[in-house]
Amino acid sequence: MQPCAKMRTVTHSPEQTMALGETFGRLLGRGDVVALIGDLGAGKTVFAQGLAKGLGVSPDEYVSSPSFTLVNQYKGRVPVFHVDTYRLASETEMVALGYEEYFDPNGVTIIEWADKVRSLLPERHITIRFKLLGPAIREMEVELVGSWPTQQAKEIVEALGPFMNSK
Amino acid sequence: MMLILGIETSCDETGVAIVENGRRILANEVASQIPLHARFGGVVPELASRAHLRVIAPLLRSALARAQCSLDQIDAVAVTAGPGLVGSLLVGVSFAKSLAYVGRKPLIPVHHLEGHIYANIIVDDRLRFPFVALVASGGHTDLIECRESFKYRILGRTRDDAAGEAFDKVAKMLGLGYPGGPVIERLAAQGNRRAFAFPRPMLSDSRLDFSFSGLKTAVLYCFDDLRKTGDVSERIPDIAAGFQAAIADVLAEKARRAVVDTRAKQLALAGGVMANRALREAIRERAGCEVFAPPIDLTLDNAAMIASAGYYRYIGGHLADMTLNASPNLRLSDN
Numbered sequence: 001m002q003p004c005a006k007m008r009t010v011t012h013s014p015e016q017t018m019a020l021g022e023t024f025g026r027l028l029g030r031g032d033v034v035a036l037i038g039d040l041g042a043g044k045t046v047f048a049q050g051l052a053k054g055l056g057v058s059p060d061e062y063v064s065s066p067s068f069t070l071v072n073q074y075k076g077r078v079p080v081f082h083v084d085t086y087r088l089a090s091e092t093e094m095v096a097l098g099y100e101e102y103f104d105p106n107g108v109t110i111i112e113w114a115d116k117v118r119s120l121l122p123e124r125h126i127t128i129r130f131k132l133l134g135p136a137i138r139e140m141e142v143e144l145v146g147s148w149p150t151q152q153a154k155e156i157v158e159a160l161g162p163f164m165n166s167k
Numbered sequence: 168m169m170l171i172l173g174i175e176t177s178c179d180e181t182g183v184a185i186v187e188n189g190r191r192i193l194a195n196e197v198a199s200q201i202p203l204h205a206r207f208g209g210v211v212p213e214l215a216s217r218a219h220l221r222v223i224a225p226l227l228r229s230a231l232a233r234a235q236c237s238l239d240q241i242d243a244v245a246v247t248a249g250p251g252l253v254g255s256l257l258v259g260v261s262f263a264k265s266l267a268y269v270g271r272k273p274l275i276p277v278h279h280l281e282g283h284i285y286a287n288i289i290v291d292d293r294l295r296f297p298f299v300a301l302v303a304s305g306g307h308t309d310l311i312e313c314r315e316s317f318k319y320r321i322l323g324r325t326r327d328d329a330a331g332e333a334f335d336k337v338a339k340m341l342g343l344g345y346p347g348g349p350v351i352e353r354l355a356a357q358g359n360r361r362a363f364a365f366p367r368p369m370l371s372d373s374r375l376d377f378s379f380s381g382l383k384t385a386v387l388y389c390f391d392d393l394r395k396t397g398d399v400s401e402r403i404p405d406i407a408a409g410f411q412a413a414i415a416d417v418l419a420e421k422a423r424r425a426v427v428d429t430r431a432k433q434l435a436l437a438g439g440v441m442a443n444r445a446l447r448e449a450i451r452e453r454a455g456c457e458v459f460a461p462p463i464d465l466t467l468d469n470a471a472m473i474a475s476a477g478y479y480r481y482i483g484g485h486l487a488d489m490t491l492n493a494s495p496n497l498r499l500s501d502n
Contacts, residue, residue: 014381040336040339040340040383040387041340041380041383041384041387045327045328045380046327046380049327062324062325062326062327062376064324064325064326064327064328064329065327065328065329065332065380067305067328067332067335067336068178068304068305068306068331068332069178069250069251069252069306069495070252071252071253071495072496073495073496098216098254132387135388
């Protein structure tokens with residue numbers, strides 16, 4: 001089912017991180033959920049900006065941090081929900097917010113600080129773990145979690161190939 | 168005499184206020200104050216719309232009691248229609264609609280940022296159109312040209328983190344807790360602002376947009392480097408001072424340019440970040456024009472500012488009907 005469940009790469013500038021996000025964004029479709037995990041400054045928002053670009057969100061729309069509003073919505077080739085659980089104390093608060101509506105089968109959902117709401121993530125999603133290795137150097141580990149249609153998984157692995165070192 | 172009831176639930180503060188003729192505050196109740204937490208039996212959970220729902224009716228009763236008036240005496244209901252968190256906004260909008268419908272009162276939609284700007288008009292009627300407003304909070308960093316009543320033009324906004332968000336996140340990295348604004352301001356006053364040279368993002372860019380994400384990361388690198396060499400606790404005031412100075416420089420310089428570009432004669436400061444006195448002073452020094460700033464409690468989210476903006480909208484005939492809905496992405500130019 002999954003030709004390669006985990007892949008890793010290193011970027012050396014915010015521009016590279018954004019380009020990787022953009023490549024990734026082009027491969028996503030309705031119902032996909034991308035869980036971003038990593039510390040402050042690890043590159044999650046820059047990557048999310050790239051994803052939005054790849055999903056066809058207009059450059060006039062600033063994909064700014066949703067830490068305060070918890071969710072920003074953008075119009076791309078599919079609706080894009082950019083969720084951030086940074087300010088939530090617990091999964092219970094996410095439940096109280098009616099989070100199910102953000103895992104919209106018609107849109108793509110990007111969740112920052114997804115580790116805080118792990119048990120609420122849909123069975124099938126993509127996890128990306130960010131690690132700051134040094135000034136401007138970031139490691140990203142991509143994992144396809146759950147049962148992915150072979151074709152889409154293959155496309156993702158192939159398109160990310162140039163960026164990735166398989167593990 | 169006209170009494171406007173204002174309702175604000177766009178984020179994590181529930182606010183109900185009663186304001187007379189747009190400027191005289193009779194009641195301004197906010198459900199994040201400590202006495203209110205005690206009265207409602209616990210801390211209001213952050214951002215949960217259910218928390219708004221729980222406190223909004225008791226807050227209305229307490230506002231009416233404080234203003235010594237009855238619901239019948241209220242002339243119109245003003246409510247924040249957006250932007251904000253949809254679930255939170257919905258509580259306020261539905262509550263306002265119910266009151267307006269049952270009491271047959273006019274319903275007035277107000278933009279949250281417009282409310283922040285009108286906080287200045289409550290306290291000082293010398294502010295005259297056209298002017299420039301700098302709204303900086305946990306969720307916004309916007310430079311806005313206010314050309315005439317309810318005619319706005321966005322001159323610049325943040326491309327990533329809001330200024331208040333940068334304060335909160337840097338405070339968290341430094342282990343200073345939440346919210347970050349007050350504690351960083353206090354520590355910065357004891358530190359040397361020149362000890363660390365943090366970047367001034369977008370300062371060399373001629374546009375009036377902001378970006379604070381890179382500044383946050385620069386503070387992180389600096390802090391991590393120091394940590395490797397030993398005890399950093401005594402350097403935290405210097406880091407706080409350097410960080411705050413970088414934010415001050417960017418806000419002050421962009422505001423100054425906005426004033427020059429628009430030929431405005433006045434600058435109005437608004438939003439929770441403007442509760443920071445050092446930032447206010449830095450902007451005042453550099454603005455090159457008269458600078459207005461509301462008292463601290465009116466820079467934070469509150470409903471008096473919504474009632475005030477609502478009063479002026481009412482006079483201008485900008486009313487809503489029962490189809491009014493919460494608009495999480497409402498733009499200033501939309502309403």
